[in-house]
Amino acid sequence: MKTIHITRYLPESSEIPFVQQFDIPADDSTSVLDALNYIKEELDPSLSFRWSCRMAICGSCGLMVNGKPKLGCKTFLRDYQENITLQPLAHLPVERDLIVDMDVFLTHLEAVKPYLISDDSLSTEPNKQTPTQMAKYQQFSDCINCGLCYSACPQFGLNPEFLGPAAITLAHRYNLDSRDHGKAQRMPLLNTEEGAWSCTFVGFCSEVCPKKVDPAAAVNQSKVESAKDMIIQLFKGNL
Amino acid sequence: MNDRTTENMTIKPKKNHRSSEPVWWALFSAGGVCFAVFIPTAILFFGFLQPLGLIDFSYSQAHNWFFGFWGLMFSGAFIILPGFHAAHRIRHGLHDLKVQRHGLIKVICYGLAGLISLLTLGIWFTGIIS
Numbered sequence: 128m129k130t131i132h133i134t135r136y137l138p139e140s141s142e143i144p145f146v147q148q149f150d151i152p153a154d155d156s157t158s159v160l161d162a163l164n165y166i167k168e169e170l171d172p173s174l175s176f177r178w179s180c181r182m183a184i185c186g187s188c189g190l191m192v193n194g195k196p197k198l199g200c201k202t203f204l205r206d207y208q209e210n211i212t213l214q215p216l217a218h219l220p221v222e223r224d225l226i227v228d229m230d231v232f233l234t235h236l237e238a239v240k241p242y243l244i245s246d247d248s249l250s251t252e253p254n255k256q257t258p259t260q261m262a263k264y265q266q267f268s269d270c271i272n273c274g275l276c277y278s279a280c281p282q283f284g285l286n287p288e289f290l291g292p293a294a295i296t297l298a299h300r301y302n303l304d305s306r307d308h309g310k311a312q313r314m315p316l317l318n319t320e321e322g323a324w325s326c327t328f329v330g331f332c333s334e335v336c337p338k339k340v341d342p343a344a345a346v347n348q349s350k351v352e353s354a355k356d357m358i359i360q361l362f363k364g365n366l
Numbered sequence: 367m368n369d370r371t372t373e374n375m376t377i378k379p380k381k382n383h384r385s386s387e388p389v390w391w392a393l394f395s396a397g398g399v400c401f402a403v404f405i406p407t408a409i410l411f412f413g414f415l416q417p418l419g420l421i422d423f424s425y426s427q428a429h430n431w432f433f434g435f436w437g438l439m440f441s442g443a444f445i446i447l448p449g450f451h452a453a454h455r456i457r458h459g460l461h462d463l464k465v466q467r468h469g470l471i472k473v474i475c476y477g478l479a480g481l482i483s484l485l486t487l488g489i490w491f492t493g494i495i496s
Contacts, residue, residue: 281462315382324387327458354388366384 129153131162133174136213136221144221147171153204159213160188160199163225176225183337186273190225196275196335218276218287232274235290238316239298244309254306259285267300267345269338273277276342278331282325289325292332292342293338299345302352314356323349389456390476397451404443434492441490446483453479 136144149170151162160178161330172199175277179185181200188199191214193207204211219227243254276292279281283291289296298317302310326346333343360366415421431437453475460471 285461285464315384318384319382320385320387321387324385324391327462350388350391352390355387357384357388 129162129207130210131166132210132212133166133225134212135174135224136215137173138223148334151204155203155205157204158200159192159197159202159204160209161210162229163199163213168320170223174225175223178216184271184285186271189275189278190214191217196272196278197245198275208320216274218267218278218280218284219274231287232272232277232291232293232318235294236272236297239290239301239313241294241297241301241311243301243304243307246308246311246361256305260305263305264300264303267303267340268298270296270340270342271302271338273337273348275335279331279335281329281331286325288321290322292326292346295323295326295349296342296345299349299352311313314353317349318353318356319326323347323353326350390450390457393447394454395451397447397449397454400447401445401451405448408444429493432489437490441486445486446479448481450476451484460465 130151132146132150132205133149134144135147149166151157151161151165153162158181160181163176163178167176176188176190176199178188180187180198183198183201189196190199190210191197192199192202193212194214196216200259213225215221217227219229219232222228270293274291274293280289280292283289296319298313301307302313318351325345326343328343328347330343333341334344336342357366373456383468411421411423416423432440459477465471
């Protein structure tokens with residue numbers, strides 16, 4: 128048996144969140160998500176949380192486990208001693224129990240134009256790419272948009288207008304793609320204070336990333352790109 | 367609960383102003399290298415080897431050495447660039463501590479680093495021409 132403390136928030140009954148304790152039968156294969164499903168099915172059907180794939184692909188089940196952003200499906204009770212505390216993801220508004228409002232995160236992702244921008248919209252030719260060209264960005268394309276890096280980022284916590292780790296990583300991923308021609312459209316946003324420059328290289332985003340995307344590396348490579356862009360525009364006389 | 371609502375977290379459409387941060391970041395990076403590579407040698411030299419009498423480096427030797435080309439290099443690598451590095455850290459540290467007056471802090475931090483730099487270069491230049 129393991130004891131789990133869950134921060135509950137039920138806006139229709141109370142404006143104040145409260146902590147509820149549950150005792151869960153657990154073996155070596157019990158994940159935090161399994162525990163939540165056990166609570167919902169056997170103990171308290173009113174508990175709300177998001178989940179879907181249970182195999183670290185959908186990115187829905189992000190939550191704070193003992194204060195650290197984790198995916199519920201990829202975190203196992205066997206790795207924790209007696210007490211386990213579950214809270215909704217930090218830095219995002221809570222809607223209900225473990226469900227947070229991801230709107231600001233999605234707006235930031237959308238803002239960086241995370242798609243291939245062609246220089247010739249009429250072309251019907253397929254894009255070709257060598258394995259070496261693909262290797263340049265592949266690591267940064269593994270993001271599953273779980274939002275754990277936003278919960279980990281103290282700068283996003285201080286200023287939610289900061290584009291944040293995942294969005295900058297995605298911008299960098301497309302900027303590095305040989306098939307893409309949209310870098311000039313993405314740089315103005317990355318060049319701002321709320322773009323790459325709000326990052327102070329804390330690095331916790333890369334530590335919590337469940338897919339080892341290393342957003343901190345992408346953000347800091349974007350800083351180099353932004354600095355290069357500044358020098359180029361300076362020489363072109365555009366500054 | 368969380369004091370932020372969805373409404374005030376949406377991004378206001380605004381003009382993309384280029385940040386001046388690349389300039390400060392470049393000085394910070396250069397200063398970081400100096401802090402890591404040169405400052406420990408200065409501590410070793412002036413803090414240990416010289417007081418312990420393991421090396422002989424007189425005031426007149428130092429004076430002659432400083433007021434030349436290498437003195438200018440020393441000023442940059444041991445005083446000016448580390449100064450801007452420290453200023454950058456203090457500025458971002460204060461931001462992390464939620465001090466709100468960002469503009470004022472920026473002026474004070476980099477202003478102090480700039481002042482120290484000018485003073486250093488001033489002393490070096492006065493020594494050169496005298």
